[in-house]
Amino acid sequence: MGPVELLHMSVFSQSFSPCGRYLAAGNNYGEIAVFSLSAALSPDASERSQKPILNFTAHDGPVFSLLSTESHLLSAGNGEISAWSWAELIKKSTKAAWTRKPNYETSLEIPEINAMIINPKDNNLIVGGGDNNIHIMDMETGTFKSVLKGHTDYIHCLSFKEREGEILSGGEDGAVRIWDSRTNRPVHCIEVFKYEECARPQFGKWISCLATDSDWMLCGGGPSLSLWHLRSMSPTSVFPLSGCQREAVSYQDLIMSVGEGPYVSHCLHGGTVKAQIPCSPSSLNTLALNLKNTEHRVMTVGGSSHQIDVFTNFSYRALSLSF
Amino acid sequence: MGSITDDEVIRKRLLIDGDGAGDDRRINVLMKSFTKWCHSSFSPEEGMSQYQRMMMSLAQCEFSMGKTLLVYNMNLKEMENYEGIYTDIEKSIASAHEKIAECKKEIQRAKRIRKNRQEYDALARVIKQHPDRHETLKQLEALDKDLQQLSHIKENVEDKLELRKKQFHVLLTTIQELQQTLENDEKMESDDTQDSPMENGD
Structure with a gap:
């Protein structure tokens, strides 16, 4: 890969392996790189261990979403989802286990896939993207069994509430829609941009990040990042972050958020920004926490750079992995 | 060698x-x-x-x-x-490890508490935007009383109106009757006068 490609690279998605020892990252050239965290974090790590152990082209378009199941890595490209076995990836073999396409209404246009999540209860894969619809795939048979229609513009992000079995989706139309996964019917629709406290008309109304934690929901994008109480459907805290946020995660008593600007913001539920930790990319797209493995409990962030920053302690950058 | x-x-x-x-x-x-x-x-x-x-x-x-x-x-x-x-030293290392584990648990608990408190605060802020339940209840009660009073007054007024209507009706019928009698009287009188010139003529 040449220096120009490296300069213009953006990392859009990340996923940790089920064992927690490897990290997969997808970029705007459709490549997936697999990094070994155990090598990069070992005491005798060298420059070489911060490079991927495997780098392969998975899709034609950018890889907007990566997801790990018990045994496979799922990657979403332009209109298709591929699965790669982690065991095979670690052995450096890059043959897709399967590739599926959601049932799109028109065959003329190939919509991108922006978000994928797993519904562990029913073993479903929930896919949202450029065709404004949410597609639900049965992981057992690999068939797309239902479509949730409601959004009027493309879908940016998805979240799943396990206890209630609810799917949340946020999109370019500025709405957060809540669906019942049992009946596949819409339950609620929150139009975040209509609430004065979080609206930012100068940025637009799109919702690009969505996260849930029991009765609480985090959402942001064009409107300010805000914490919502879902039972009362009201915004409780609005975080004073200047840029548009791309991904937010709630971890223990902290909310970690990334977006425009070269830093990870640590927020408290009360609505205060506790800290902003500097990182190497100038703008961040993705944040992932590795909680599966206690030995390599790290946070990784990626953005408009070929580097992926690794935080062993959440309050400072430890090292950077590089494509 | x-x-x-x-x-x-x-x-x-x-x-x-x-x-x-x-x-x-x-x-x-x-x-x-x-x-x-x-x-x-x-x-x-x-x-x-x-x-x-x-x-x-x-x-x-x-x-x-x-x-x-x-x-x-x-x-x-x-x-x-x-x-x-x-x-x-081995013993003290083991006890220190135990202590660290305990402290970790403690910190986890503290974090949980802090999160819950913050969530509570956030919820409290939302609740605070709504008016106090006591006051609202009091207001409701006062309004209820007002409503009852007003409906009472309305009833009274309606009763009075009914009474007046009846009285007026009585009055009107009496007037009508009086008019009738007066008319009859006039008729009779005019009959008399008509009769009298004839009488005069005779």
Whole structure:
């Protein structure tokens, strides 16, 4: 890969392996790189261990979403989802286990896939993207069994509430829609941009990040990042972050958020920004926490750079992995 | 090959030598001078001095042996002591590990509490935007009372209206009746007057 490609690279998605020892990252050239965290974090790590152990082209378009199941890595490209076995990836073999396409209404246009999540209860894969619809795939048979229609513009992000079995989706139309996964019917629709406290008309109304934690929901994008109480459907805290946020995660008593600007913001539920930790990319797209493995409990962030920053302690950058 | 053997020789000597005060050599010299003393005939003075010298070096040898013994015992004791310290430190490391685990649990709990408090605060803020339940209830009660009073007044007014309607009706019928009678009277009167001119005519 040449220096120009490296300069213009953006990392859009990340996923940790089920064992927690490897990290997969997808970029705007459709490549997936697999990094070994155990090598990069070992005491005798060298420059070489911060490079991927495997780098392969998975899709034609950018890889907007990566997801790990018990045994496979799922990657979403332009209109298709591929699965790669982690065991095979670690052995450096890059043959897709399967590739599926959601049932799109028109065959003329190939919509991108922006978000994928797993519904562990029913073993479903929930896919949202450029065709404004949410597609639900049965992981057992690999068939797309239902479509949730409601959004009027493309879908940016998805979240799943396990206890209630609810799917949340946020999109370019500025709405957060809540669906019942049992009946596949819409339950609620929150139009975040209509609430004065979080609206930012100068940025637009799109919702690009969505996260849930029991009765609480985090959402942001064009409107300010805000914490919502879902039972009362009201915004409780609005975080004073200047840029548009791309991904937010709630971890223990902290909310970690990334977006425009070269830093990870640590927020408290009360609505205060506790800290902003500097990182190497100038703008961040993705944040992932590795909680599966206690030995390599790290946070990784990626953005408009070929580097992926690794935080062993959440309050400072430890090292950077590089494509 | 020669150098190795030299090395070995030196090592062996050093081993035998003890703490390097030349004990080995001293014993050798003592043995040599003892055999010399036994075999050769000295004058009594010379023999005596030789004997004195031998006794002295024997005393020195005994002294160094005693010292070595003491040092050996000391080392044994020291070893025991170190063993004790080692187990102590091991124990304290284990307890420190336990303490760290406990503290980690504590911190987890504290974080949980902090999160819950913050969520509580956030919820409280939302709730605070709504008016107080007590006051609202009071207001509701007052309004209820007002409503009852008003409906009471309305009832009264309606009753009065009904009464007045009836009274008015009575009044109107009386007036009508009166009018009727008056009209009748007039008719009668006019009949009379019509009759009278005829009478006059007659």
